[in-house]
Amino acid sequence: MTNAQKNRIIDKSFQAFGVVCTFFGLAILAVLIYNIFEEGLSRINWDFITNLPSRRPQKAGIYTAVMGTIWILVMTTLIAFPLGVGAGIYLEEYTKKTKLASLLEINIANLAGVPSIIYGLLGLEIFVRIFGLGGSLLAGSLTLSLLILPIIIVATREALKAVPSSIKDASMALGASKWQTIWNQTLPASIGGVLTGVILAISRAIGETAPLIVVGALAYVPFAPSSPMDEFTVMPIQIFNWVSRPQHGFAVNASAAIIVLLLITFMMNGIAVYFRNKWQKKIKW
Amino acid sequence: MKTIIKIILGVSVIFTLASCRRNTEKSAENTLKDKELRGSIKIDGSSTVYPITEAIAEEFRAVAPEVKVTVGVSGTGGGFKKFSRGETAISDASRPIKDKEKIACEENGISYVQLEVAYDGLAVLVNPANDWLDHLSVEELKKIWEPAAQGVIMRWSQIRDGFPDEEIHLFGPGVASGTYDYFTKAICGEEGASRGDYTASEDDNVLVQGISTDKYGLGFFGLAYFEENKDKLKLVGVDGGEGVVIPTQATVADGTYQPLSRPIFIYVKDKAAEREEVVTFVTFYLELVPEIAQEVGYIALPAAEYAKQAEKFQAFISKK
Numbered sequence: 001m002t003n004a005q006k007n008r009i010i011d012k013s014f015q016a017f018g019v020v021c022t023f024f025g026l027a028i029l030a031v032l033i034y035n036i037f038e039e040g041l042s043r044i045n046w047d048f049i050t051n052l053p054s055r056r057p058q059k060a061g062i063y064t065a066v067m068g069t070i071w072i073l074v075m076t077t078l079i080a081f082p083l084g085v086g087a088g089i090y091l092e093e094y095t096k097k098t099k100l101a102s103l104l105e106i107n108i109a110n111l112a113g114v115p116s117i118i119y120g121l122l123g124l125e126i127f128v129r130i131f132g133l134g135g136s137l138l139a140g141s142l143t144l145s146l147l148i149l150p151i152i153i154v155a156t157r158e159a160l161k162a163v164p165s166s167i168k169d170a171s172m173a174l175g176a177s178k179w180q181t182i183w184n185q186t187l188p189a190s191i192g193g194v195l196t197g198v199i200l201a202i203s204r205a206i207g208e209t210a211p212l213i214v215v216g217a218l219a220y221v222p223f224a225p226s227s228p229m230d231e232f233t234v235m236p237i238q239i240f241n242w243v244s245r246p247q248h249g250f251a252v253n254a255s256a257a258i259i260v261l262l263l264i265t266f267m268m269n270g271i272a273v274y275f276r277n278k279w280q281k282k283i284k285w
Numbered sequence: 286m287k288t289i290i291k292i293i294l295g296v297s298v299i300f301t302l303a304s305c306r307r308n309t310e311k312s313a314e315n316t317l318k319d320k321e322l323r324g325s326i327k328i329d330g331s332s333t334v335y336p337i338t339e340a341i342a343e344e345f346r347a348v349a350p351e352v353k354v355t356v357g358v359s360g361t362g363g364g365f366k367k368f369s370r371g372e373t374a375i376s377d378a379s380r381p382i383k384d385k386e387k388i389a390c391e392e393n394g395i396s397y398v399q400l401e402v403a404y405d406g407l408a409v410l411v412n413p414a415n416d417w418l419d420h421l422s423v424e425e426l427k428k429i430w431e432p433a434a435q436g437v438i439m440r441w442s443q444i445r446d447g448f449p450d451e452e453i454h455l456f457g458p459g460v461a462s463g464t465y466d467y468f469t470k471a472i473c474g475e476e477g478a479s480r481g482d483y484t485a486s487e488d489d490n491v492l493v494q495g496i497s498t499d500k501y502g503l504g505f506f507g508l509a510y511f512e513e514n515k516d517k518l519k520l521v522g523v524d525g526g527e528g529v530v531i532p533t534q535a536t537v538a539d540g541t542y543q544p545l546s547r548p549i550f551i552y553v554k555d556k557a558a559e560r561e562e563v564v565t566f567v568t569f570y571l572e573l574v575p576e577i578a579q580e581v582g583y584i585a586l587p588a589a590e591y592a593k594q595a596e597k598f599q600a601f602i603s604k605k
Contacts, residue, residue: 055340220339220356222346231355244488246513
């Protein structure tokens with residue numbers, strides 16, 4: 001066997017290995033989606049979306065949970081987006097490479113790996129008790145913001161790093177201040193990556209259950225929230241609650257709610273891809 | 286950047302509109318019903334009691350649509366923690382309040398009334414393919430579950446002569462649940478005392494799954510979960526010293542299924558009971574619960590007992 005033949009075999013088998021790796025995850029996802037759709041799809045109708053929670057599986061709906069999820073989504077975005085992007089810009093553009101900076105860096109990377117329930121306990125102590133926000137939407141959103149901040153910071157920094165330094169140098173050379181350079185050059189050039197990071201982080205936040213249960217999200221809320229101080233429930237909690245009920249009808253409801261939640265997540269990811277493509281096309285150097 | 290702002294605006298418009306729709310619906314209902322009552326009632330506590338309280342809250346909306354009743358599921362212990370801090374008006378509990386929790390309430394100046402709302406039977410279950418077992422005595426259950434059994438009682442043949450020489454696989458609720466507290470107290474004599482080497486889950490459906498797929502499995506949980514899974518499980522009779530009794534609606538309600546049937550409670554805070562909407566809610570609760578309890582898988586108290594609970598509540602509110 002010649003060397004070339006050997007190399008070709010290795011090449012082919014590595015390709016095959018790659019294909020198996022790719023389809024392993026997809027196959028699991030396919031089975032999961034098939035199971036859920038088979039059980040829950042027929043349950044989804046307009047009433048299911050607009051009904052309040054009920055003890056009768058047939059009458060129960062996810063209205064308040066969807067509303068809670070949307071509130072949480074919007075408020076978490078409003079809180080985490082400026083904080084995360086601001087911190088990312090500071091760390092990437094302003095800090096010098098000191099010991100303190102690398103300490104901050106390590107800590108942020110570590111924070112991304114802290115289990116979400118820990119954030120729940122932190123949120124309970126700080127936002128719910130010390131700030132006296134109670135089990136409100138605001139307390140829940142602040143807690144989730146803490147949870148996803150590290151992800152946003154890291155994504156922002158990566159996106160800023162990808163901007164060629166020649167662009168920044170050119171801007172500075174033309175007499176632009178640091179702020180003007182960041183606002184007019186670096187940020188627009190990296191916004192696609194920043195937004196992708198933010199949206200993926202928020203997709204994660206809307207699937208979280210544990211921290212919100214600790215903070216005080218409830219199981220039965222018969223009204224849609226009307227202010228940030230209202231009590232709330234979210235879809236993962238409603239699903240969790242239904243899965244643990246004895247009647248089979250609730251398992252069907254849970255599947256249907258999972259489909260709705262999946263749709264929301266897919267939509268978020270779709271938006272992320274759309275923005276990334278759109279903004280990347282715009283950049284012309 | 287503008288596009289983002291547009292999207293955020295769009296989303297907020299959608300859900301503002303959606304909440305408006307709800308509000309107009311609500312006010313239409315109002316003209317027909319008791320719109321005098323307003324306010325909010327916060328309830329939290331046991332997940333065992335949750336289905337009952339949820340059902341009552343659902344029905345209460347038809348009576349007093351402007352009262353916002355919310356129900357959480359922090360567990361009996363978690364519920365009492367919030368109750369003793371004055372954060373909730375009513376606490377759901379699947380066991381009576383503990384001394385430690387009583388002291389916490391006293392320290393914060395909270396007094397309360399305990400009301401029994403229904404019975405819950407704990408069922409001992411095995412796989413339908415298990416053909417050697419139809420009942421166990423309390424002593425045998427203790428032998429299986431007591432702390433000393435850990436790593437010692439590992440095979441069916443060790444429990445009773447004639448049982449197969451096969452490994453036994455145990456399933457039960459996690460240590461944070463009131464169900465676990467109650468079972469260990471009734472069987473092992475001390476709350477929280479049991480072996481640790483069993484499959485524990487807070488989700489009873491996981492236990493159902495475990496036992497129904499394991500011929501040598503044995504476990505315990507609330508009777509409601511058996512009623513919904515009759516075809517997958519086999520119920521075991523329990524001999525509490527006066528013959529074998531199978532847990533059914535009847536044997537739990539008349540108290541012959543002992544020691545594994547227990548009352549479940551709600552606790553009402555004194556400050557909350559000064560509010561009219563809370564009084565109406567609790568009265569409504571006691572009126573409706575016999576019917577609801579049955580519907581969601583629990584067992585109603587005798588009618589005389591409900592009358593007694595209602596009297597107890599009346600005495601509690603008129604005391605002040």
